[in-house]
Amino acid sequence: MSTQEVHVELGERSYAVRIGPGVRHELPEVVAKVGAQRAAVVSARPREWTPDPGVPHTLITARDGEEDKTLAAVESLCEAFAEFGLNRGDVVVSCGGGTTTDTVGLAAALYHRGVAVVHLPTTLLAQVDASTGGKTAVNLSRGKNLVGTYWQPDAVLCDTDYLATLPAREWVNGYGEIARCHFIGGGDLRDLPITEQITASVARKAAVVSSDERDAGPRHLLNYGHTLGHALEWATDYRLRHGECVAIGTVFAGMLAGALGRIDTTRVDEHLAVVRHYGCPWRLPAGVAAEELVRLMRLDKKSLGDLTFVLDGPAGAELVRNVPEHVVADVLAAMPRD
DSSP: OOOEEEEEOOGGGOEEEEEETTGGGGHHHHHHHHTOSOEEEEESSOGGGSOOOSSOEEEEEOOOSGGGOSHHHHHHHHHHHHHHTOOTTSEEEEEESHHHHHHHHHHHHHGGGOOEEEEEEOSHHIIIIITSSOEEEEEETTEEEEEEEEOOOSEEEEEGGGGGGOOHHHHHHHHHHHHHHTTTTOOOOTTSOHHHHHHHHHHHHHHHHHHOTTSSSGGGGGGTTHHHHHHHHHHTTTSSOHHHHHHHHHHHHHHHHHHTTSSOHHHHHHHHHHHHHTTOOOSBOTTOOHHHHHHHHTTSTTOSSSOOEEEOOTTSOEEEOOOOHHHHHHHHHHSOBO
16 A cells, blocks of 8 residues: 555645555654754654654653643653753654644643644554644543643654554544544545545545634534543543544434434434444443533533534534533433443
């Protein structure tokens, strides 16, 4: 399979996302193009899977997972950057899953008020979604992704060779985001090879981000399935992975759109069929109260205190505000549980 390339068009801050086997070995070329003399490489992968950036560097060990997606982790990274003597003309490289790209991206954005960052996403979820678009954030004790900023990478290298190292559950985690892409204009990707699925998902996100970098409008589409998804992550103390929760949230979004009369039953059923095709969970987990999920969904960043969702409709997916709580509760009650 040849290497694919998708461009995120943001004027002077535009960058390429390279997708294919072995593209991690292009890192020295990318670093040279950035003009960096030194690099801080933050890696959650073994040393043999962490490429040399081609300039003097320090290797900082990271760990994927929501437990390390914190302000304390950002502070620790910035301290390591300072100890190495990293300056504004240098570069930070992330090598890991979505929580690593989020945390390292935020650290790069804050250190010296902004240092170039290059992402090497190593999980399917990070390749199809988290590494592209410039959103960086960490969690607080009261919610997910509550502290962050926008900081676009200088490049993203999605090496599909990394995917061979993933356990089955990490594949499902990434497929949850690919399933969601089906309903935001990404097309039916079910029968495509994985490199083409990644490329199509990145291309859809790139188009949205290029038109709305900072969530003023169309970028809300990327949150399809995420309102319930984030609530489920929080309610289960991250026992369920992000992509798993997004998959369940996608089924819920279809059912909610149907309950509001926005789509017909065939389209509602399509949500479930797509999610199940990818082998993703689609039932609500046992032991999570609907009342708690509604409370958490009110805290969603799209919300202004109301219940706000990205929902399918006659003109495609769009942001829908002030959804009646009783309708949300009824749909949650109608969803099957494990």
